[in-house]
Amino acid sequence: MSQRDxxxxxxxxxxxxxxxxxxxxxxVRDEHDAQDVVQDAVLRALRYFDGYREGDARAWLLAIVxxxxxxxxxxxxxxxxxxxxxxxxxxxxxxxxxxxxAIQRSERAALTRALDALPDEFREVIVLREIQxxxxxxxxxxxxxxxxxxxxxxxxxRKRLAVALGLGAKEAx
Numbered sequence: 001m002s003q004r005d006x007x008x009x010x011x012x013x014x015x016x017x018x019x020x021x022x023x024x025x026x027x028v029r030d031e032h033d034a035q036d037v038v039q040d041a042v043l044r045a046l047r048y049f050d051g052y053r054e055g056d057a058r059a060w061l062l063a064i065v066x067x068x069x070x071x072x073x074x075x076x077x078x079x080x081x082x083x084x085x086x087x088x089x090x091x092x093x094x095x096x097x098x099x100x101x102a103i104q105r106s107e108r109a110a111l112t113r114a115l116d117a118l119p120d121e122f123r124e125v126i127v128l129r130e131i132q133x134x135x136x137x138x139x140x141x142x143x144x145x146x147x148x149x150x151x152x153x154x155x156x157x158r159k160r161l162a163v164a165l166g167l168g169a170k171e172a173x
Contacts, residue, residue: 001049009049016058017042019132020065026127027069029116041068059138066124066142073120114164122157125150 020041024034041064045052052060115123121143128134128142140147161167 001046005049006046009046012052012057013042013045013049013061016061019058020061022131023062023065023124023127024069026115026131027066027120027124028072033072037068037072038065040072041065044068056138056141059134059141062128062132062134062138063142063144070120111161111165114161117164118157118160122153122160125153126157126161129154 017038020038021034024037024041025031028034028037041061045061045064115126118126124143125139128139129136134142136147136150139150143150145153
């Protein structure tokens, strides 16, 4: 690979590393494993960058990350304990903490548990749509399913989230 290709890769693909990590974190459910998966995905993307055809670089990288996550999970790594996204928060609450912050943290923990409980095919489309803000077409490209399937999975995933969070079906849409 020429220096010019490496520079092009860095310019086009590397700006999407945060999105890649976010997706991997939700799919493999462990921050350290997500870092490993993203590192593997970026190396694969670099190795096969000559096959990239000037499309949506974000969707292209996220598809590679998703595939690396699925490979990682198939290797029986999915049995680790699920960690909370608030793992960095102090374990002893600050007595001056406001009720609003406590409620927000509680709601975030409930959402994390509800997302973790979803089957992979629902969790990944919800993360891609609601957190990564990808279009249906981009999600279709990343996941490798028709747009109609993306829409169906989103609807079903949102309903399951609503039930898990004790919300009405209309509130989840």
